[in-house]
Amino acid sequence: MDFIFIIVMGGLWGSFANVCIYRLPQDKGVVSGRSYCPKCKTQISWYDNIPILSYLFIQGKCRKCKKQISIQYLIVELLSVLSFVIAYFFYGITITTLLFIILALTFIIIFFIDLKHYIIPNGLTFPLMFIGFIKSFDPNLNELFPNYINSLIGGVFGYGIIWAIIFIYKVLRNKEGMGLGDAKLLSAIGFWFGWIAIPFVIFSSSIVALFVVLPSLLNKSKKFSSEIPFGPFIIIGCILYIIFIEQYKNLLF
Incomplete structure (x- = not known):
């Protein structure tokens, strides 16, 4: 039932x-x-x-x-x-x-x-950040979830790294490279799974995005400067992190 x-x-x-x-x-x-x-x-x-x-x-x-x-x-x-x-x-x-x-x-x-x-509403990412941080105060939750210190560091790290990419790209190319919606989404993931998840999510989402977009680049239907929604790839990266978390941690430690 x-x-x-x-x-x-x-x-x-x-x-x-x-x-x-x-x-x-x-x-x-x-x-x-x-x-x-x-x-x-x-x-x-x-x-x-x-x-x-x-x-x-x-x-x-x-x-x-x-x-x-x-x-x-x-x-x-x-x-x-x-x-x-x-x-x-x-x-x-x-x-x-x-x-x-x-x-x-x-x-x-x-x-x-x-x-x-090509948008990620604040009405979705902000509650996700809040829940991710609040739950970290419960010591009895699954070990997938970090304590509140690692959660806070993860949230700040997740937002900061995308913000830095946006800032550097804008300085070099004088235009926006990513949206702050992506930064907020990655920050939410940091709050949920801690700072340790961020490098894995960024790397894996970038690899998946490259494989998905590469055919369009090769047949010239898209350019390197073409806008793509990166949020779905960040989500795929987070799912991969949840699936392979044990292998990832064993690799690190």
């Missing part, structure tokens, strides 16, 4: 994540008003708003105007369910599971907003 409950909650919160992804960049309230078709603006009935199942049943099309609904909605809900299931599988019904669920949902929302709009 617990497993079914986790899946259902993952789908419901994934549906809420979709609302955030659509409305936050437009400065719209995420809890005001019913969901509606982005094409014809028709309100979506409850039976067409059941996470995952409704999308599959109506074949990804609005029942009213028959226009295709972005598969992103299905992907976000599936990722949310997957995140809930993985957190529950490894940590059960614990505070650690709740924290990872909060982190995962925020990461999903940031990932898709930055991917499309």
Whole structure:
């Protein structure tokens, strides 16, 4: 029963994540008003708003105007369910599971907003920083999470290193290289996982970004000066850190 409950909650919160992804960049309230078709603006009935199942049943099309609904909605809900299931599988019904669920949902929302709009809302990164730091005062949490000193150092280090990159790039090229949204996101990761996570996240996210962007550079559809959303790569780097944390620490120590 617990497993079914986790899946259902993952789908419901994934549906809420979709609302955030659509409305936050437009400065719209995420809890005001019913969901509606982005094409014809028709309100979506409850039976067409059941996470995952409704999308599959109506074949990804609005029942009213028959226009295709972005598969992103299905992907976000599936990722949310997957995140809930993985957190529950490894940590059960614990505070650690709740924290990872909060982190995962925020990461999903940031990932898709930055991917499309090239922005990372402060309304997402600031609460993430706050939670990351406050939780560090609990000595009974999973060893993945640092104490409050390492958390504070991590938050400052994460922000400072991206700020320094932005500053140096602007001095050398006289234009912005990255956004402060990336600095705040990396700072939040520092608050959550401590200063030790920052070098790994920066290195791995840069490598992933290079492999993703390299084909576009080779076929000249993008230039080195082209703007790319780096937030999704920082998130991927953080996920890789969580997966390979033991190997990383063994390498260092």
